[in-house]
Amino acid sequence: MKLSKRKARVLHSAIDAWEKSAQITPEQAQQLRQSYQIVGFDWRLLAVYSFWIAISSLIIAVGVLLADDYLLALLAQIIDTPASVLALLSAIIAATCYILGTRRRAQYPEKNISNEATFFFGVFMTAVTAAFLRETSWIGYRYDAQLLLLLTLVYGILGIRLSSILIWLFALISFGAWEVVQTHDLASPEGYFLGMNQALRFIFVGIAVLIVSQFAKRQARYQYLSEPTLFVGLLYLLSALWLLSIFGNYADATVWADIPQVTLLPWSILAGLICLGVLYIGIRFDSPLCRSFGITFLLINLYTRFFEYFWESMHKTIFFAILALSFWLLGTKAEKLWQLGQELQSESHKH
Structure with missing residues (x-):
């Protein structure tokens, strides 16, 4: 070993x-x-980091490709092929990647990292297919939300059928992107949809993903999806709450700039209470993920309030001295908790 x-x-x-x-x-x-x-040397960790860097780079490439209409048009001119044909070719490549990933996983089940990376190239080509479909005359740019919803369904079905957490995560990411585009298209000229700005609307996306996580947890065949879905749901929910504590339910930056920050205090209190609730759930039900998210976003909210309320009114020497002291106390407390954990671990080994 x-x-x-x-x-x-x-x-x-x-x-x-x-x-x-x-x-x-x-x-x-x-x-x-x-x-x-x-x-x-931990070569497995290097492999994980290498694949994640490759995946991150390709995500950026996809984002640039989807956002740059000129680049898509130029690529179509260079290849001199209709966008519909390019969409078909990229879909075939995507399907080939999924098939190869499935066969590779059956042949080399221990190579989980590279197997998931193979699936990612299928994910990438599926997004490219959607990008080329967007260039066709019979779909065009009017149906961006529908294409994102189609991507969500395709990734979701493939993630479940292929038992791939990576593909499933992209389904959840596509779902979040679909909500942003769909509600933006339906929003009023002021930027509100059903009286809510984007940050407030995205809270419901996080709640929906968390509900899916709990459903997967209760189904034996889908339990492997529960933890990653919980991760994305908490990230969506707590990030949206954090943004809401800064901007409130305002969609116009000029209007928000004239609002006293203290009027947004109720949103800050709401964000803090929900962070405490997530932390309590993590402690009560022994969920490291909930504990980590709860304490992390609670600290983010507290330090955000510190910067909001004291950056302009307090002398910078005092400001940074308090900031340094708070981090020192936080580090000291964390060190004590770590030592306590080590002692408990040693006691358990003795018994």
Whole structure:
């Protein structure tokens, strides 16, 4: 068994503790020590980072491609092929990537990272297909929201059918993008839809994704989708609340600029209470994801309020001194909690 230096130290300490407490014999302890090897460099972590960098770069490429009408038109002229034919070709390439990813996963199930990366190229080509469909005369730019909804359905179905978390995550991302475009098209000239600006509207997107997460958690065949869906739902909900605590329910930047920041305090209190609620749920039901999101966004909201209310009114020396002190106290508290966790872990090994 190959372990990183950090994991090897933990395991070595545990074996020593078991040997000292006579839970295992010296011979068994020596046998356990010889059963693992220390890996000097975490190649798996490098592989994960490499694939994520590649995926991130391609996401940026897709975004630029979808946003740049000139680039799409130029690409069509260079290839000298109708957009409908290009859409068909890219769809075939996407389907090929999905098929190859499925076969590769069946043949090499242990290579999970590269298998998911293969699926991503299918995701990429599916988005390219939508981009070329947008260039056709029979669809055009009038149906951007419908194309995003179609992408959501395609990614969602493929994510479930292929049991791919990566494809499913893109379904959730496409769903969020669809809501933004759809409600923007239906919004009033002032930017409101049903009396709500974009930040307030996006709260309901987060709630919808969280409901899907709970549904997946209760279904045995979909439980593998529950955690990533919860991640996206919390990210959508708490990010929207944070933006709402800054801008309130205002869609016009000039109107918002004339509003005293203190009038947005109710939104800040609402965001803080929901962060506390998420933190409580994480503690109550032992959910590390909820705990992490709750405490992270609670701190983000608190420091945002600090900058809003004291940046202009307080001398900068005092401002940064308080900021430094708060982070020092936060780091000290985090260190104590980490030490407590280490002590509890050591006690559990002893018993």
